[in-house]
Amino acid sequence: MILKQFQQYIDGQFLNADQNFESINPANATSWASMPAASANDVNRAVQAAHYALSNGSWPLLNATQRGKLLYRLAQLLEDNADAIAQIETQDTGKIKRETRAQILYIADYYRYYAGLADKVHGHQYPVDKQDMEVYSRREPIGVVAAIVPWNSQLFLSAVKLGPALAAGCTVVLKASEEAPAPLLEFARLVHEAGFPAGVVNVITGFAQDCGLTLTSHPLVSRIAFTGGPETARHIVRNSSQNLASTSLELGGKSPIIIFADADLESAANAIVSGIFAASGQSCVAGSRLLVQKSIHAPLMKLLVQKAQSIRLGDPQDLTTEMGPLATERQLQRIENLIQLSTEQGAKLLTGGSRAHEMGKGFYFQPTILDCDHDQLPCVQQEFFGPVLSVLQFEDEAQALTLANNTGFGLASGVFTKDISRAQRMVKKIRAGIVWVNTYRAISPLVPFGGFGLSGYGREAGFESILDYSRSKAVWINTSDQPIADPFVMR
Ligand code: NAD
Secondary structure, eight states, X not given: OOOEEOOEEETTEEEOOSEEEEEEETTTTEEEEEEEEOOHHHHHHHHHHHHHHHHSSSGGGSXXXXXXXXXXXXXXXXXXXXHHHHHHHHHHHOOOHHHHHHHHHHHHHHHHHHHHHGGGOOOOEEOOSSTTEEEEEEEEEOOEEEEEOOSTTHHHHHHHHHHHHHHTTOEEEEEEOTTSOHHHHHHHXXXXXHTOOTTSEEEEEOOIIIIIIHHHTOTTEEEEEEESOHHHHHHHHHHTTTTOOEEEEEOOOXXXXXEOTTSOHHHHHHHHHHHHHGGGGOOTTOOOEEEEEGGGHXXXXXXXXXXXXXXXXXXXXXXXXXXXXXXXXXXHHHHHHHHHHHHHTTOEXXXXXXXXXXXXXXXXXXXXXEEOSSTTSHHHHSOOOSSEEEEEEESSHHHHHXXXXXXXXXXXXXXXXXXXXXXXXXHHXXXXXXXXXXXXXXXXXXXXXXXSGGGEESOBSSSHHHHTTEEEEEEEEEOOOSOOOOTTSOO
């Protein structure tokens, strides 16, 4: 089979790399494309190009409104090419096209949001207690940004980094995951077409040692915006002790969805199913821990098992498919191991639990529900990043809260109840960066996104995020026409 050849995008040019690696289509476990593995030299070229573009050429001459216009153009191109890019993303990641296409169309709104914000971020004037002083601050781009993303929602996770970075006037080296880099390498063509000057956005992919380490410890990188797992985050924090770049970390989760007995069960069940089985569970906000009030455990389990068993697995390019494969064989093995460990320790399989062999060689896993009798089971504590729901029961609000917070992660959470006072009490006490009440998985460009604890630090999306890509410079101007007195002459 002839493999489709992708290129890296450095300094406004599409280039081959010395080494290539093959990318696998998870729906049939066969190689379909050849990807450029960035060497340390390639990374260095990309960072140098980004650093040069920061203060040379046309980029620093653009005013904020003009930067916004480029972002508007990129948003339009994303919309115009949504179908083609979605097809590539689906082929490389296995995420169903229904989701990839819809997500790309919504991502355009994130770029529009930051396009609009570009000329709304500015410094301040300070009425200081000194005579004849005009004091103000300027907001300036923070510098070269290393944006590093995983494979699962890479266009979205890039948009929440590139949008504010470019709006603020930064330049970027975007590193796609080596697991499925095709959509971002293809996205680079839209950046090029939109007319961003050479070096402003560079898109590369590669492996931890040559690419990741070189990028995150590079002396010309001023900010690292990372999304991925906690273990990689620890490497990145260590690497960045070289350049002391400011860093944001968007990491994993083991997010609880709490269902009280008064909740609308059908509605809650639909949210639970979408929370854990959308994207085959490969979502950082997957609602993977279900906490159910004891009195409704039996009817809710019945409903959930029915819904899980009726999910249509299939070709991810087919618009009628409801759940696609996992992205990698490694993911499949990890999930199988965790389920085995958990069932050995007492977790009970209500449905699923193994590969979907009827789907051939593809990396398909059955939608799985595990009933758990205590919260120290591996399936309750560890992130699967797959379609596996672990269920625990609680008696009352206090126990629900204890179970919800008994995790090192703290990304998202959901509460289902008709009691508004109880909902408010839970909102205050749940330790997570997002609480959804009677809904789940809703996002918007306006709303900050991020976690506590092992889920990382820093927030993406929303207005404040643009401030992370700029820095404040204080300016003091003496407006007096009197000479400054000699400080060593006593009067
Ligand atoms: P990962 O941490 O293995 O990889 C993420 C990225 O880091 C990839 O581009 C990878 O090449 C790069 N990388 C790996 N080692 C590196 C190093 N030493 N230096 C620099 N870069 C390096 O994550 P993954 O397995 O691809 O993705 C799954 C994880 O991402 C899950 O934990 C998931 O919850 C998390 N995630 C979080 C969010 C969020 O917004 N909080 C969103 C999506 C995914």
